[in-house]
Amino acid sequence: MKRRTAEDYVLDSVIYVCLIALAFVTLYPFWNSLVISFNDGNDTAAGGITFWPREFTMENYKYVFRDSRLIHSFWVTVARTVVGTFLSILFTSMFAYAMAKRGLIGKKFYMIICVVTMYFSGGLIPSYLLIKELHLMNTFWVLVIPGLISVWNMIIFRTFFLGLPDGLEESAKIDGCNHLQTFFRIVIPVSGPVIATLSLFTAVGHWNAWFDASIYITNQNLLPIQVILNQTISSILEVEASTQISGTKQEFLLGMQSVTHKSVVMSTMMVATVPILMVYPFVQKFFVKGVLVGSLKE
Template sequence: MFNLLKRNRRTTSEYIFDNLNLFIMLVICFLTLYPIWYVIVNSLNEGMDAMKGGIYWWPREFTLSNYKAVFANQGILTSFGVTIAKTVIGTLTHVLFTAMVAYALSRRELRGRNIYMFVGIVTMFFSGGLIPYFLLLRDIGLLDNFLVYIVPALFNFFHLIIFVSFFREIPTSLEEAAKMDGASDIKIFLKVIIPLSMPVIATIALFQGVYQWNDYFAGIIFVNDPELQPIQTYLYKVVAESSSNQMMVNAPGGVANKSVTSQSIKLATMVVTTLPIVLVYPFLQKYFVKGMLIGSVKG
């Protein structure tokens, strides 16, 4: 009994180490979360007053004029609609297409399977470059087309590897039993494999959903039509260009509204475009971690 208590008793060095780790984690959490809090606080403060500085924890002159100016702009509402559409459609099509390819590559009887896997792995490290990619999308008619968000994102080889690892753990006896009942490969995939693969499907859907929501590059390079640009591209233009000045004109009261400045417009736009995914992500974190472990450990 004495030896057990002695083993459970922490030494001074262990106590110091644990508390030092706790302190470092708290510092990291603060450095991560405070910039987000700073942007939110300043976006809720009167614009001209915020330019004086000194606002760190709470709004000094609370106002919602910045957010009224943001939502008064029809462009941001259109961009939200584009982002929601491409996130939902892009995620569903990506999961279905990648799962179909992964299921085929997980079958050991597939001829040339190792060659396909090797070619796919090469594409993870090497690409043709942006200019050939742009010319390809132009030649197949995807520039200034909503499908530019969907078709190129149908397949991701990293996600395929996760799918393949999971599919290989499904007992082949289930497929053999389905074939004896007269089921085709497509029916086996839809009726047997998909229902058993909901954990990995949820994981890949979260991966792709977050990517689709945060993607701004495609809207900058491949889309010139403002009606087809997603919310993250809209945020880029507000921050990097002069779109915030136009939003000031459209604000309630127009340019005469002294409580709205271009800087306050930018901050409010940042909050509107990033807060939805920031709020959702902590609840989905466990699926991201699980997705990285799927297929790595059997049993």
């Protein structure tokens, strides 16, 4: 075993210092937002809030959760995330499996069409008219079907499938499997890392999405939590603006003098971020193997 020198220890020290600094720069903004969400809003406006709440309060979260629609919209978002992620990964992986077939007629033409959609879209008005003609307005499926196929994820899936040994499918054919049986019984079980990674990315996209719901949905019972939280932030902005115009003392709804726009923004950000953030530790080990292998191996 090679004996470590002084230069090795110095290099290790520099690496650890850089990693600690990077971790701090990455985590501190989130921690500071969490601290502000638990701090009195008027006290936060004075500045100086860093690592701990100076005047601890739960009024910010009470203001956010006072909307009775929040719990219902939370489950709408959960349903959208689960159903949308499952169907998107299923159909995208099946599409990628077909595109990975070397004998597919017109494969280059199909690939060109797919790539074009990554750079150009039909526009907002044509998309709205299409959704309307498909009778998807004010339905749950308008949150799922338009994003059913992801070309970027398809390319990653396709590249990953091209890297699989040909012997896997050949042995499946010998055993009498058709293409669907080969896909579900052979290909999917060995594609765990790339499926887990792309599922997380897709789930985060569904969880954070709000623009499509704000355009295509007017039924309050189908609005996801992101739209409701955005409306909550807008409501307190209206209160602040009205009190400034009237020249009265700045007081907020339900007599919450400790609630300000910034404190509500931080609270809503925590409510919207923490649930999906808790998923990351369970799939973190798949990131490098799933993304790097799937995107670089050809």
